[in-house]
Amino acid sequence: MVVFEHKAEVVRNEEVAPNTFLIELEAPSIASAAKPGQFVMLRVADKIDPLLRRPFSICSINDGAGLVLLYRVVGRGTRIMADTRAGSYLSVMGPLGRGFEAPAAGEECLLAAGGMGIAPLVFLARSLKKTRVTLMTGYGTAAEIVSPAQLGMQDFAVAVATEDGSAGYHGLVTALLEDDLAGTGRKIVYSCGPAAMLGKVASLCLERGVECQVSLETVMACGVGACQGCAVPAAAESGRSSFHVCQDGPVFSAVSIDWEHL
Amino acid sequence: MNQQDADLNVRIGPLQLRNPVLTASGTFGYGKEYADLVDPNLLGGMVVKGVSLKPRPGNSPPRIVETPAGMLNAIGLENIGVEAFLQEKLPWLKTLDTAVIVNIYGHSRAEYGAVAAQLKGAEGVAALEINISCPNVKMGGMVFGTDPAASARVTETVLKNTDKPVVVKLTPNVTDICAVARAVEQAGAHAVSLINTLTGMAIDTETKRPRLGNISGGLSGPAIRPVALYMVHRVVRAVRIPVIGIGGIMDTKDALEFLIAGAGAVQVGTANFVNPRASLDIIAGLRQYCIDHDIQRIEDLIGTLKT
Numbered sequence: 001m002v003v004f005e006h007k008a009e010v011v012r013n014e015e016v017a018p019n020t021f022l023i024e025l026e027a028p029s030i031a032s033a034a035k036p037g038q039f040v041m042l043r044v045a046d047k048i049d050p051l052l053r054r055p056f057s058i059c060s061i062n063d064g065a066g067l068v069l070l071y072r073v074v075g076r077g078t079r080i081m082a083d084t085r086a087g088s089y090l091s092v093m094g095p096l097g098r099g100f101e102a103p104a105a106g107e108e109c110l111l112a113a114g115g116m117g118i119a120p121l122v123f124l125a126r127s128l129k130k131t132r133v134t135l136m137t138g139y140g141t142a143a144e145i146v147s148p149a150q151l152g153m154q155d156f157a158v159a160v161a162t163e164d165g166s167a168g169y170h171g172l173v174t175a176l177l178e179d180d181l182a183g184t185g186r187k188i189v190y191s192c193g194p195a196a197m198l199g200k201v202a203s204l205c206l207e208r209g210v211e212c213q214v215s216l217e218t219v220m221a222c223g224v225g226a227c228q229g230c231a232v233p234a235a236a237e238s239g240r241s242s243f244h245v246c247q248d249g250p251v252f253s254a255v256s257i258d259w260e261h262l
Numbered sequence: 263m264n265q266q267d268a269d270l271n272v273r274i275g276p277l278q279l280r281n282p283v284l285t286a287s288g289t290f291g292y293g294k295e296y297a298d299l300v301d302p303n304l305l306g307g308m309v310v311k312g313v314s315l316k317p318r319p320g321n322s323p324p325r326i327v328e329t330p331a332g333m334l335n336a337i338g339l340e341n342i343g344v345e346a347f348l349q350e351k352l353p354w355l356k357t358l359d360t361a362v363i364v365n366i367y368g369h370s371r372a373e374y375g376a377v378a379a380q381l382k383g384a385e386g387v388a389a390l391e392i393n394i395s396c397p398n399v400k401m402g403g404m405v406f407g408t409d410p411a412a413s414a415r416v417t418e419t420v421l422k423n424t425d426k427p428v429v430v431k432l433t434p435n436v437t438d439i440c441a442v443a444r445a446v447e448q449a450g451a452h453a454v455s456l457i458n459t460l461t462g463m464a465i466d467t468e469t470k471r472p473r474l475g476n477i478s479g480g481l482s483g484p485a486i487r488p489v490a491l492y493m494v495h496r497v498v499r500a501v502r503i504p505v506i507g508i509g510g511i512m513d514t515k516d517a518l519e520f521l522i523a524g525a526g527a528v529q530v531g532t533a534n535f536v537n538p539r540a541s542l543d544i545i546a547g548l549r550q551y552c553i554d555h556d557i558q559r560i561e562d563l564i565g566t567l568k569t
Contacts, residue, residue: 048483
């Protein structure tokens with residue numbers, strides 16, 4: 001796997017829900033090498049403050065050259081990103097990390113997303129046959145929903161859950177997943193979202209003996225395994241005390257993570 | 263004068279470097295992590311991640327938090343241990359044509375000695391850098407580095423157990439860094455490198471919890487550069503052995519400040535995370551500076567501060 005780093009032109013940067021943006025960067029070398037589940041490290045400005053690059057899962061690849069990232073404004077870095085105009089250039093580094101492993105033949109793919117955790121699952125879904133995929137998305141409230149069409153997911157089966165019941169199922173996305181896990185047939189679960197949600201997803205799958213791959217998010221400085229800042233606790237049976245999200249992940253088999261201490 | 267004429271070679275005691283720019287320990291892994299982006303053979307040298315006698319798991323997360331123009335880290339010296347280093351990392355490192363300096367760490371003086379002994383005669387290891395300045399481990403590290411006499415004893419022990427040049431990496435978390443520098447010089451250190459990180463902390467005001475699992479961490483990045491520069495300035499005047507300047511160096515101008523202050527070489531650390539090619543950019547920038555200022559040997563620039 002080869003890592004590239006270069007300045008990439010911002011092709012578009014549009015607000016797709018309040019405080020939620022899709023940014024597309026012209027980065028053909030990274031885009032053509034990227035696999036679903038991999039991420040990039042983005043420098044939001046050519047300044048020393050904020051200092052560090054930010055990790056973003058790749059949301060989709062547009063025409064083999066456009067790197068599409070989904071983000072919500074949560075802090076200083078993403079605020080600067082939100083103010084970035086098309087035509088400006090940002091340094092991007094990638095593709096990084098280990099992505100999702102492909103499902104076995106005949107397996108039904110259940111994709112469970114919490115909030116911005118939808119990003120890597122979109123890339124994954126679009127790499128799979130749509131008849132095999134069910135995408136379940138969880139949001140706090142209806143206003144946060146990013147429409148499937150904006151993510152290129154209009155032809156996929158997409159279910160929505162909101163915590164306040166303002167759209168779709170009233171409750172957590174994990175409840176939707178629990179329902180879908182009840183049916184017969186071989187299934188595999190792919191999930192990304194907040195840690196508490198992933199812990200629940202992992203336990204639902206472990207109880208049922210269903211294979212589950214999760215994409216984890218942590219703070220990161222380097223993205224390539226040099227700083228060891230992105231450690232997450234490993235399950236005892238993995239034979240490791242911790243994993244580095246940037247190198248060992250960001251995608252992990254749910255059984256290898258120590259969910260209690262995450 | 264053409265480009266080839268600028269001579270960037272520097273000597274750090276017995277160590278000959280092709281240019282004065284090294285990557286700092288803990289910020290560049292074992293070089294391979296960045297190999298797609300940075301040809302290590304272009305560097306003056308590479309100080310690899312600190313190794314201890316036994317593997318260490320490191321601290322509980324979170325281990326990193328961004329701060330104004332800087333970052334706090336509390337990695338806790340997670341590393342694979344010296345044996346695995348020799349078996350898994352050194353074979354590739356010794357194929358490189360650059361000075362590989364191994365940063366070593368111990369819980370006790372005896373452990374520092376034992377790590378040094380294991381690296382004795384190791385082909386491909388140009389020098390050792392003794393880490394007596396890590397703020398993120400409970401035993402060893404900074405406990406030694408804040409005490410001149412203890413620093414000297416660790417230095418002596420390592421020197422007894424090695425055939426390599428020894429650089430001692432100093433902590434800024436002391437009242438008088440010159441006293442520690444002088445003590446390790448007297449103990450026989452070939453050079454000192456400074457500064458390691460400044461101890462600091464950050465609190466999440468919503469949860470009221472520290473933002474690092476270890477509570478405190480080490481501050482690095484451009485935020486600490488003026489502090490580092492002044493300490494280098496002072497230590498250069500306090501000792502005769504070469505001084506390697508470290509602390510928030512992001513670009514050529516930053517590196518030049520340290521060289522003019524008297525550092526014989528510099529280490530680039532946190533900048534690697536931001537711009538993996540920072541060291542290469544700095545090397546090119548130093549060459550250009552020499553050409554622009556009609557400096558034939560970069561060594562002629564070192565310590566030219568006018569006061």
